[in-house]
Amino acid sequence: MHEWALAESIITAALEAAEKEHLKTITEIKIGMGELQQIEQDIFEFALNEIIKSHGKKLKNVKISIETEESTLKCKICGHTWSFSDMMKKLNEDESEAIHFIPEVAFVHTRCPKCGSPDFEITTGRGVSIISIKGKR
């Protein structure tokens, strides 16, 4: 469950941002999750809740929302674009698991479905981000 490590990064980043903005409590965190991360949402939410519990007052009534951003890929050679779900159809279990841990190994295990190039880019849907935070001073 490396979801725990990512959940911890969200809470750490939120607390840092709250500190900077002099927020006494955080009331809302909006999370952006790249589809490529292949997070198990229920495990991720469980981890978030457990970590929140250990932080006492500052995060006591925080509302969390998670927006998954669809991953799209674009070939730098032929310009073809394709989706994460197209990509996943061609992967075996081990390759898929590797991408779950380190999303960018997609460049190792897949190719452009049109021209076969490994030189493509992830145009949307990677990384773990905080879209917005609300709180009280």
Place this chain on the structure above:
Amino acid sequence: MEARVSVIKKRLKSIKRIISVASGKGGVGKSLVASTLALDLAEKGHKVGLLDLDLYGPSSHIILGVKDVFPEEEKGIIPPKIHGIKFMSIVYFTEDKPSAFRGIDITNIIIELLAITQWGPLDYLIIDMPPGIGDETLDVIRFIKKSEFLVVATPSKVAMGAVSKLLKILKELKIPIIGVLENMKMTESSIIEDTVAEMGIPFIGSIFFDKNLEDAIGDGDLLLKTKFMEELDDNLKKTNL
């Protein structure tokens, strides 16, 4: 706001010293120095981790003979222990296939590896760096504030041209440099010693070319018995490692 970066400091909190083994030039023996340095420190009873950040051409796993292991998943990923060293590399996830990455992908891989790897308490984390002063070097400087650099060079004008550039940028950024280690020495030459003396950087010493070293690659026990290892250990006595 990318969230993973925030947790990196926490992941590295229980590590006493982080040593990046780097060079401006490829093929000078960085991976060998990084792997054997990790072996040497582990042999002396220290808690040691080794992170291979050469993402295009990882080779520490070949040097240490790492096979058929995968990190354990526990609130992140826990590196498997190889010869007493907690070892993390991209190879667990690439099946050793060719890895063609562009800069932004390199940075994202480094962020992910640093954010999810649970090293636990360590005396030393050794980082095997790729050659040059590209994304990986810049990202180590950006994300691993407490990293010190141990620079490897070979006695050649060509190698020193590139190594000097790395040394200059580290100096400009006031990054701690443990010193420069000369590797694959074959004849008497003071090119490295003279160059680093002019820059005010410590010269650690030399390791002579060891023609029997290749036979020990892939076997940690054999590596510990090589002339290379003996000379590396002697040189380390001149440092605070």
